[in-house]
Amino acid sequence: MAATLAPARRTPPPAHPARRPRQHRGVGRWLVLLLVGAAALVMLVPFAFMLLNAFKSPGDYSANGPLSWPTEFYTTGLRTYWEQVDFPVKLWNSIVISGSVAVLAVIVSLLSAYALGIGRVRGRLWIIGLFLLANMLPQEALVYPLYHFAKEAGLYNSRLAVIIIFTVIQAAFGTYLLASVLGTFPRTLLEAAALDGAGTWRILWRVVLPNVRPTIAVLLVFFFIWTWNEFLIPLVMLIDNQTQTVPVAIATLQGDRLMDAPTTNAGALLSLLPAILFFLIFQRTLARGITAGADK
Known part of the structure; x- marks a missing residue:
């Protein structure tokens, strides 16, 4: 007798996990927002x-x-600060130094990270570790060597000395960050560009740069604001009223035994406005860069 086959039983689909009610999710969002x-x-x-x-x-x-x-x-405090410290000159010095450092540090970071992240330089992990270690050094430990070198090079009390110093300092962090990003860059894009006859520089500007542009925009904003707020090294390197920056100008208002608190607050408010304006102008660029980094 031929054995009759029993119909195969269908296994029921797995039950979906219970979803949280929308009300609970809405309450959680409002709590986080609060x-x-x-x-x-x-x-x-x-x-x-x-x-x-x-x-x-x-x-x-x-x-x-x-x-x-x-x-x-x-409003006398604002006028006193404006005239006493010659604020337009200090503002121009801060803009020149911060803008130059931001642009130069981004360029140096991109070139260094391109060699370390894509060029696969021998010992790249040790080199990146040195850049990370350089970011951990306190500025107090660097003041005397930098002061000595600036004196020997004839750059003391010049904006160029501060620009060079902070370009190197900011580029150390930028190289560490961009090298980590470029280390995961798709090799297929690089190989396809090389097969099309693109050289090293063309791959950098036509392939790599468009893909890391959001990260570079974030670094540009951060480098400008970080350099704008620097105080110790500009205080040591810039001793002339014609070369000092805005944070150093605020410190000149404080005497040995007397401090005009309203004028100091007025100067701090006036000095903070350019940085806030810069941030508001580039906040969309900063948001797009952070969002692009999160998506990747």
Whole structure:
């Protein structure tokens, strides 16, 4: 007798995991948004105090303290800071130094990272480790050697000395970051470009650069802001009023035993505005660069 085959049983599909209700997800998002907003408000408190005391007279500040509301709209502090430190000259020096460092450091970082990340230089991991170690050195340990070298090279008290120093410092971080990015660059694109007859420089500018442009844009913004806020090395290297930067100009307002707090707050507010304006102009570039890096 022929054996009859029993019909095969179909296994039921696996049950999908229970999804969280939309209400719970909505509550979680609102909670995260609330925490981020609270953190942003806490970070804005010092700026609020600076803005509050920038338009307060010295007498009002002494009588009512830093937390009181100004009794009058006092703008003499802004004019005093503008004239006393020759703010237009300091602003131009900061723009020249920060802009030059940002552009030069990005170029040096790209060229160095191209050799390390794609060129596969022998001992590349050790070299990248040295760049990482260089970023960990405190500036206090570098001040005296840099001061000595600037004196010997005849670059002391010049903007060029500060530009060279910070180009090297910022390029160390940029090389470390870009070398890590280019280390995972698709080899098929490089091989296809080489088969089409592209040389080393053409591969760099036509293939590699368009793909890492968002990362370079982020580095450009960061290098400018970081250099703008630098204080110690410009304080040591720039001793002339015609070469000093904005952060150094604020320090000149503080005397040995007396400090005009309203004028100092007015100067800090006036010095902060260019950096905020630069950030607002390039915030879309920064957001696109971070988003592109997250997508990759």
